[in-house]
Amino acid sequence: MIDQLDGARSAGAALVVFPELAIFGYPPKDLVLRRDLVQRNQLALERIATECTDISAVVGYVARDASGAGTGLLNAAAFCADGRVQGTYAKMLLPTYDVFDERRYFTPGRDVATFELPNTEPPIKIGLSICEDLWNDRQFEGRSVYGIDPVERTVARGAEILINLSASPYRAGIQTHREALFAKQVKDRGIPLVLVNQVGGNDDLVFDGASLALDSQGQVLARAKAFDEDLLLVDLHGDNRVEPYPDRIESIRRALVLGIGDYLDKCGFASTVIGLSGGIDSAVTAALAVQAVGPKRVQGVAMPSRYSSPHSVEDAQALARNLDIDFRSIPIESAHRAMEATMAESFAAASAGSSMIAEENIQARIRGGILMALSNKFGSLLLTTGNKSELAVGYCTLYGDMCGGLAVLSDVPKTVVYALARHINGSCDRPLIPQRTIDKPPSAELKEGQADQDTLPPYDTLDAILEQYVEQECSVDAIADQGFDRVVVERVVGMVDRSEYKRNQAAIGIKVTSRAFGSGRRMPVAARFR
C-alpha cells in the first residue's frame, strides 16, 4: 500500500483511495474477532498515515468503536493527510445477504463524514462511503430497505466528490449492473464519483477491480483494469484512461483464472494436479489452470478403468499435449479389482437387484485417492473439476471426483462450461481443447455405456430449472408455471434437496453466478421437509 501511495504521489495525485478493508483484505471473516489482529491492523494504518506527506489517502480498515455498541468494531475508512489520520468514516449499510455477514462483525456507522483535501487549490470536500452505502439497491415500494441513504446525507453535508471504497465480488454481468446503478446514483446527486474496488481472489470470491470514476452526469470518465491490480490516475477535468471490461464469457474466464492463481499463491502451492477424464469439465479446468499459473505448474493425470472408452485417454493426452503440461496415465484396474475383492464378502449380503452406485463410486474414490496421494507426495493442489449442474443434483461422488482443494467450475453450469470451451479454443491460434471432447456425449464412465443423459434431463433444461430453483429461489409451482414439465422440475428439485450433504463437504468453489453453493447459500442438511 505504501508503494502504491508513493506511485500515486510521483504521478502527481492529490489523493489515493484504497478499497474496503484494504489492510485486512476482504472478507477477513473471523480473523477480525481476534484482538491482536485488529491491533496490528490499526498499527498498519498509522504506519501508512505517516507516509501521507504531500498526498492524502483514504484507507479501508477495521476500527474499534469507542462507544462499545454492538460488536465494538466498525468497517471503516480513515482519511489520512499531513502524516496522520485526520478522521474516520464508518460504513452505515452493512449487508447480510448472500456471502455477506457484516453484522456478525461490525456495528453500523451513525453519521456521514466529509473531509477537505489540504493539498488542492481551492480545497475540495470529499464525502466517504463504503460499498453497500452506495449500492443501497434493495428496495421495497421505492424505499431503501435500510431506511437510510448515507450518500444523500453526505451530499447534503457538502461533499463535492463522492468516494466509495468497495469490495464487490464478481459475478457474471455485474459490471453492467454496477455502472447503470452508480450512474443513476450520481445523476440523482449531481456530483462525481470515484469508486475503488478490490481485485484478487479470496477463497470462493473473486474481486474484479475495474475501479471507476464517473462524472456528475453518470458518464464513465475512467476505468481501471479488470481482474488485475492497477494504479489509475484520475483527473476529473482532463483525459483519463478507460480500460475495457471484458464481455460475459471472457469475464467468467478471467474470474476463474484469477481465482485459481490467487488461491494457489496465497495457500503457497507450487503446483496443481488435475484428473483428466477426456471429458469437457477436466479439459476446461486444466486449460484455465494453465492460463492461471503456466503449464509448468500443472500436471494432468488420466486414470483409465475397464469402463473407459479408448478415446478417453487419447483425448486427455491430446489435451495435455496441446496445453504442454506434464501428463501421466495411472490405470486403476488392479486397485479396482483389489477393492472389489475386499468388498466382495460384505456386498454378498446385499439384496439382489440392489443399486450398483456403491460399485460405481469405488472407482471414483480410487481415483480421488490416487490424486490425493500425488497431492500429498508432491505438495500439489488438487483441482476439483465438477461443474455446478452436477454438484446441484448430486451427480458426483463424495471423496471421489469431489476430492480437491479448489473446485474451479463448481459455480459454472454445464452449458456455460461448453461455452467456455468454445471461447477458449476460439481465443487461441489453435484449439487447446480437443474437438472430440466438446462433441462427445458426456459420461461418468463408471459402468458400461453410461451417459449423463440416462439419469439427468438435457443440460439446457437442467440448467434453466437450476437457475430458477437455486439462484432465484423459486418454488416448484413457480418453475412449472414458466412452462417446464412439472415431473422434471420435481425430480430436479428433489435431487438438489437430497444432495445438501454432499455440498456440505464440497471444496471451495469460485463464485461466478448470483448464487453459488457455499457461503452464499446455507441450507440445513438434516431436514425432513420436502
Added chain:
Amino acid sequence: MIDQLDGARSAGAALVVFPELAIFGYPPKDLVLRRDLVQRNQLALERIATECTDISAVVGYVARDASGAGTGLLNAAAFCADGRVQGTYAKMLLPTYDVFDERRYFTPGRDVATFELPNTEPPIKIGLSICEDLWNDRQFEGRSVYGIDPVERTVARGAEILINLSASPYRAGIQTHREALFAKQVKDRGIPLVLVNQVGGNDDLVFDGASLALDSQGQVLARAKAFDEDLLLVDLHGDNRVEPYPDRIESIRRALVLGIGDYLDKCGFASTVIGLSGGIDSAVTAALAVQAVGPKRVQGVAMPSRYSSPHSVEDAQALARNLDIDFRSIPIESAHRAMEATMAESFAAASAGSSMIAEENIQARIRGGILMALSNKFGSLLLTTGNKSELAVGYCTLYGDMCGGLAVLSDVPKTVVYALARHINGSCDRPLIPQRTIDKPPSAELKEGQADQDTLPPYDTLDAILEQYVEQECSVDAIADQGFDRVVVERVVGMVDRSEYKRNQAAIGIKVTSRAFGSGRRMPVAARFR
C-alpha cells in the same frame, strides 16, 4: 403442535407456549428465503390458531414485515386465542455471533407486546420475548451492546408474567449459566418467567430443552426434561414438576446421543456404520451410537493393516461384543498393496527423504473407501470418529478417517473423550469400552510404532492451548503469558491455522463447547497471514 395443544388443554392449562420459530424449527437457515415456505408456515400458524379454543397459545413463526424494512421478515411470536391470531411480537435483539445469523434473515422488531389471557380470572397480562431479548448479556461498560432492553420495556408496559420463546443450543455448562442469568433478570424486574426452549438435534446444534418457570425472586418453580420432549404443566402458585438437569459429563453424553439420533431420523437413515480401530474415539462413538439408536442399527467394521497391533482388532471385537452390535473385519492389505503398486512409478520421482505422509494417508483413504462402500450399498450413515483435538491440529486424513456424514466427537477434546469413556463405563453394570482401549497410548497406526505423542504435545497440554486459541480467540502472546511453553504454543497455533482447508470439508459435528468448528467459526482458507 396441535396434539400438544390438546394435551395442555386437557391438563387444564390456560396458555401453552411453543419455542422460538417452532413451525420451521430452529435454525431454518436459507429455507426462510423461500417465499413458498414462509407462506406455508403462515398457513400452519392459522391452522393452529383455529384450534385455540378454551386455551391460548404463543407460537414461534416467521412473519412477513408489512413495512418491507430490512429483510422483510420477522422472527415472531403469535398470540393465539379465541380461535385466531390476536397479535404478534417480533424479536428485537437479533444475535449475529457464533452460530447465529439472524440479521441475514430477520429485521428487528420495533416494539414490545403484551396480551391479556382471556381465559383467566382475573385476566393476566403476559409479555412476550424471544430468546436473545432476555439473554441480552453482551455488555460494554455495564450497558447492553444492543442499546435497548426489550424486557424492561415489556415490564413497563404492565406485563405480569414474562414469556420467553427460546431456541438456545446446548453447550457444556450452559444450564447453570442460563439459570443464574435468568434469575438475575427476573429479580431485577420482579415478575415471574416462563421460558420454553426447543429440544432436539438440527445438524450441528443440539437443543437441550429444560424449559423453566422462575418465580419473581428467581427461584426455579418448574423445569422440564432435558434432552427430551416434554409437556410441563406450570402453576405459578402451586406445586410443580422440577426435572433434574444432568451434570456436565452426562449432559455432554446426552447431547451427543440426541444429536446422533435426530440426525439419523431426520435424514431418514435406518442404520449407521462405524470404523472401529480398537482406539478410544471409535469406541466412544460406537457406544454413543448404540445409546442413540440401539445395537441393531449400528455396524462396527475393523480394517486392520500391516501396521495394526494385534490388540487393535481384539479390542474392536471386544467392544462390538460388549455393545452387541454387528461386527466384521475387512483387512486392507490387498487393497493397500494394490494402491502402493499403482503409485509406485509416480512416487519413484519423489526426492529421497520426502515425507511419508502420502503413504500413510493411502491407508486411511482405503478405509474411508471401504466404509463409504458399505454406506452406499446398505444405506447406512457413516459416523466419523475423530475428536476435536485432532481436527484442530489436522491430525486426521481428509477423505480418509474424516469420511462420514456426522462427526460425533468433532467438538469433544481428546481429554473429554477419555472422561466420556470412563463415564459410560461407570454408568453401566459392566464396562462397555474395553479397559485396554482406555489405557493404551493413542496411535493412528499408519506406520510402525507410531504414537500420537510423537507428533503432538500431551493431550492435556494440547487441549488447554486449543481451548485458549479456538474457544477464547487468544493470541500466542496471551496464551504463552498463561505459562505455556511459547514454542509449543506457536507449533500448535501453526498446526491449527494450516488445517483450515481440512475443516472446510469436514462432516457436520455436534457442538458441545462454546466454540465448535463449523458454522460458529468462519475462517478464510487462503490466508497467507500468520
